[in-house]
Amino acid sequence: MQNIVKKQKSRTRKGQKQRNFQKKTNCDSVNFKSNQAACEYEQTATKKVKNEKSISPIITEETPNSQQRIEQQQKLEDLISDEFGKELSSFTFNNSLENNQEEEQETLNEFMREQVKFEEIYSYQKNYLKNQNEIQSHMVAILFDWLVEVAHSFHFKRETFYLSRNYVERFLLRQPNVLIAKFQLLGVAAIFIAHKCEEIYPKTLKDFHRLIQDQYTIQDIEEMEVAILKCLDFRMNPNTPIFWLNYYTKLWDEFIIDKELNVQLKERTNESYYRYRELVQLFDICLIDYRFKKDEKITALSLIYLVIAKSLLIFEDYKKIANQQQEIKCFIDSDHEYNKIFKQFIEQSDFYLYFDKKIEFKDLKDVICETTKYFILRFDNTLPRVLLNNQEFIDELQHEELLSFQTYNRNTIETINFLLKQQQQ
Template sequence: MLNNSKKQKSKSKKLSKSKDSEVKSSCESANFKSEQAACQYGYYIIPLERQTTIKKVKNEKDISPILEEEIPFGSSILQQSNLQDYDKLICEEVVKDFTSFTFNNSLEHQISQEDEYETLSEFMREQVKYEENYSYKKNYLNNQNEIQSHMVAILFDWLIEVAHSFHFKRETFYLSINYVERYLLRQPNVQISKFQLLGVAAIFIAHKCEEIYPKTLKDFHRLIQDQYTIQEIEQMEVVILKSLNFRMYPNTPIFWLNYYTKLWDEFIIDKDPCVMFKERTNEAYYRYRELVQLFDVCLIDYQYKQNEKLTILGLIYLVVAKQLQIFDEYETMAISQSEICDFYHSDEEGYNKLFRQFILQSEIYLEFDRRIFFEDLNDVIYQLLKYFILRFDNSLPRVLLNNQQFIDEMQHEELLSFQTYNKSTIETITIISKKNQ
């Protein structure tokens, strides 16, 4: 249940056909703009983010956004001189339209609470022990001379777009960045000319580990056909596997995000107000999407160094508070932290008390891991606020666009698992980085 509904073989055959027919166009939309990147960074293999122009379907009953065209815009963004005006642009949140699709709740299975608790406890005990074998430090750029933090962010942002274009799961993307980071930690002084090749080979390996419908090597070669050959991708794949000692199945951060959101939903379900993340409703679905998009930005920003589990809890704290309208203006809070500071150390009879209770009551699940206290979230929440300038993208994954039947037939955990791409990610990290200088 927590493993992203990994191998569900009952998928619609219709999905398989539609996905195969979109491979070529998906690859083209995810291509690097190498020549423009050379102008910006001085290296020919650094990818640029792209802006997707959105238009609405004329039929009001079918308002799912469709992709019209893709326009390069990275150079103009990074050359913005008036950051204050651009902050306002990023802070504008896309209006959520909850009528784009509906959920069929008849497929959700009822499991006894005692059996679920016993199974979950045993499973999580094993996962925590298993995780220790894959732990690594996030200072992998300390032994790299050519690769810089903004290059890592751009590469990971491109991998998100590749995963989104190929209809991959979030787990696939997080596996790929795990491989890249561990490889950079073990292999010093990786050449910048091989950096994109490393990313392509990493997500190629990850998709073979995770996806039910794998792509061919030619599909991935189309992404970078002007830079590397198929043989070079294969060689890099072998190098990565050997470097990581063929240990390719870590617990990724998205695993823990799904775990903690499940705990929150179980805790809040009988309370008022009931703000959930995995309820089979449109509102909960978009809330989960916003949570994950914020988490993506934090993890691909090399400058962010907080513990991943505390980051997840901090984001849950802030996203739920936003839903409850506890804070009037997140844009102001992202600039000045005084309001959140005063609130976090008060309100013992309100929201803070509720969240403290959540952490304490969930201790039985966390007993196998390091114990977490409400006070541990103090510094994390302050640092997370700055990422709330991210403009939330509520467009559906491409595989779900205009496909209500597929949504009805799909288990909810699998529907949540599709990776989505937010075109504002790199702009957000760039603005935060310039403000910190």
């Protein structure tokens, strides 16, 4: 019994010695690390003050050869500064502000010409129904009008709708004989892909399935999505018509700001807001109507011309002009002050229809006459749904972002059907 007690006491002493040894080792380790950190701090402090006129002698003594390293570093910095100054001497600092603005404008023009050239990848024929047996032009208008309403209800941007429109048209051109039973499914899958490319806060697949849950399954949407991506060779990022419209309106506002005729489209005023809303609704209906085959860039410029002219009360009755285009033809050929200003805008803005062909004012004449017929559309100037009763959200938004939300006009299909009946008479 006594032997057992002795063994236990010896084990206790051994364990205590081991614990004491570990504590001592840990303390030594901590002291070593703290000393090491202090040394590193001193070296860092020396480096930080290397550019000061007077260096602490205490720190210099604690860091051997530090003065020599500081002098070498200073010479290197002086050498870099001299070389950098030589490079900049021929750059923008010695140029005037006016030259800088000209260079920036030329850079922007070059970029936009590259964007026009980029369109060659995504260009396609507008008669995309030639290979379709079941789908007709009025069905296309109904589908696109419905997609506008979907984008409006989901608080999507205009770019999202125009991307989905591009996908549908290119798919119909490449894929012949699409069944009418699959046509709405094509539209849903197209805007589902488009919103994933464009929107910051995407919806779920179930949100889109609720739109057509009585006709298709979630698997049907996924299969159509894959079919679209393969058919379009995964080329899903074209410059859409709304891209060009927004670019042209920006250029117009910059051009007209110092003119006596100062009518802007994106100024943060109620008048400019309603003017822009009228412009984009006209643009929507032109491109939703399958029978309208005019170039989208010239269409955008033509609508800007007409909307500004309407704001200036140049024409008294647009419904009359829409039915009888003789008045607008005579006005375009006249030497009116507004025509001179718009010609100057076209010439100075360096617009390109194709990479090697500039847009001229005379190119707009036929398109202006063609687009006047859509001015019978009754405009809907109510705020987008996401902005209704949400003044705080409106105040937080940039004005450009506020204008980017897709809006819906319930009179679009009614107007297209009316024009179709007029054509058939």
